[in-house]
Amino acid sequence: MRATYLYGAGDVRVIDVPDPVIQQPTDAVLRVIRSCVCGSDLHPYHGAPVPPGGKPMGHEFIGVVEEIGSEVATVKRGDVVITPFAWSDGTCDFCREGLQTSCRHGGFWGSNGIGGGQAEAVRVPLADGTLVKVPVGEDSELLPSLLTLSDVYGTGYHAAVKGGVSERTAVTVIGDGAVGLLAVLSAKQLGASRIVLMGRHKERTELGVEFGATDVVAERGDEGVAKVRELTGGDGTHVVIDAVGFREAYDQALGIVRPGGVISRVGVPQYADAPASFAGFFVPNITLTGGAAPARAYIERLLPDVLAGKVAPGKVFDQTVTLEDIPAGYRAMHERTALKVLVRP
């Protein structure tokens, strides 16, 4: 079959690899019907280290079950399933707590002998814990929105949940990428009274407004901080979601967060140490939280509104490529000519 591998900065290729087969009785093999390129795929694309033999890419995908191992009970051949970006047993204490990204027997796509989702097919370990069957056909118009539940929507929702968003909180979302926009949608769903979106790509922030942003701030850095403070009577907001991951975004968050408030990070941090000093962090009782989103934990909660068409998180996809054209998809994400790229077989 064909599968996407990354060999180094900018070097992404679709290559021939052996077809995946059932190896464990708990495995399933999926034929991938939709996948996509994640903002975090750009980190190795921009030069973050990859293993010598290349890295299988793709961790957000929807597939049709082709084969199951003898112990798989919850999905069967022909089912359309969402695969969250980590695979997990669904039974350990972490999974039961809703932290499937720390599953005692789980792992991540594209490592330890497991392929990635930007491919024709994938072997899914621990299929019962990992996969969520959805009641749609493989030609459903809902596929893009359902696909967001594998990572990007769950990540935005995680940011809002960990930030403690509620009817009583104002929220700032830093970053108008797909995660930031879906953090806006999530904050809206959790009842946030005010949602400030910081971003400067007009077509993206317009989608943010459609998702629920009440204010858009194009300024960055100190200017951006001043603008948000001006909008909020000098106080900043209770919750600041960092959907970027660069140190500048963290500094911006620290400048915006209200005393007693929360910085919730879901942008993969590209720095090791975060300012957490006496005057700026400790005295005002700031909390730093967030992390790798256990997307699996949120699928059942978010699915009904997607199936009912009440929300359309799939609007974050503004380009589609075929699997063979995926290098062009990476380029479009890298050059920011695409917000998020959907991949079809």
Next chain:
Amino acid sequence: MRATYLYGAGDVRVIDVPDPVIQQPTDAVLRVIRSCVCGSDLHPYHGAPVPPGGKPMGHEFIGVVEEIGSEVATVKRGDVVITPFAWSDGTCDFCREGLQTSCRHGGFWGSNGIGGGQAEAVRVPLADGTLVKVPVGEDSELLPSLLTLSDVYGTGYHAAVKGGVSERTAVTVIGDGAVGLLAVLSAKQLGASRIVLMGRHKERTELGVEFGATDVVAERGDEGVAKVRELTGGDGTHVVIDAVGFREAYDQALGIVRPGGVISRVGVPQYADAPASFAGFFVPNITLTGGAAPARAYIERLLPDVLAGKVAPGKVFDQTVTLEDIPAGYRAMHERTALKVLVRP
């Protein structure tokens, strides 16, 4: 009157200053009947900068109301009152949220023209918002325990509350100082199933066990981390309370905290940046929280058990000095021959 001032490293003196008088209609003047030396008083004592004219010391005290301004309604002459370590109006949004340390009109003792509590008397701004009357006489045996409500017990309780301690959590407390020991007591009150106390002063950890610690770990650093992991099946604990404030304690906390867990800091951080990296912090969804404790927020909640004698947080006081002898009290805290020093008139 006599009052304690710090002029530089190790240079603490009791000097003559003008008697405090009512300046605002919302003021009260207290005669101090008990105060104490805080671990955080040792930071300037060890050389942290002080203002040129010296710094009035003491932020934990109990007093008798001597005079009130014309607008003070909730306390009257002769009342015995607890003063939390920040003064606050009790009416602003932050106070109503229980974050009196960020009160819009409040402040801290020993700065901006307000004296400290290691003195014969103190002017208390915003008396209605700040003071809590207690139904005891000025010779009550409960005074030491009541005094802990002004800071050290509230600080330990804040650590446990912000850490999310409950019946479902195991807790590690780093530091066997008075705050650490009262964090143990607080974790116990909040129902923690297991409380590991890290400290190596036997007489202190014994008090910790009396307060509710289920395990004591004397080792520090990597050895201490390994020991706590060994005690907890390799996982560490859901909550780690840092009651120290040095970077070593933070590193220890990060080594001990379970995925999805919380590091709650109440030791005043003596470092500016905290490791909060991808692998060690973001992927396992660690939360960093805590901060300057709004002791005022917890007094009503903690008072009944103190008055009923169900808890005796005052046991952290193991030495008593008179106000005139307070330099000896600082020395004893500095040399660790005292756990916490009570000051009498």
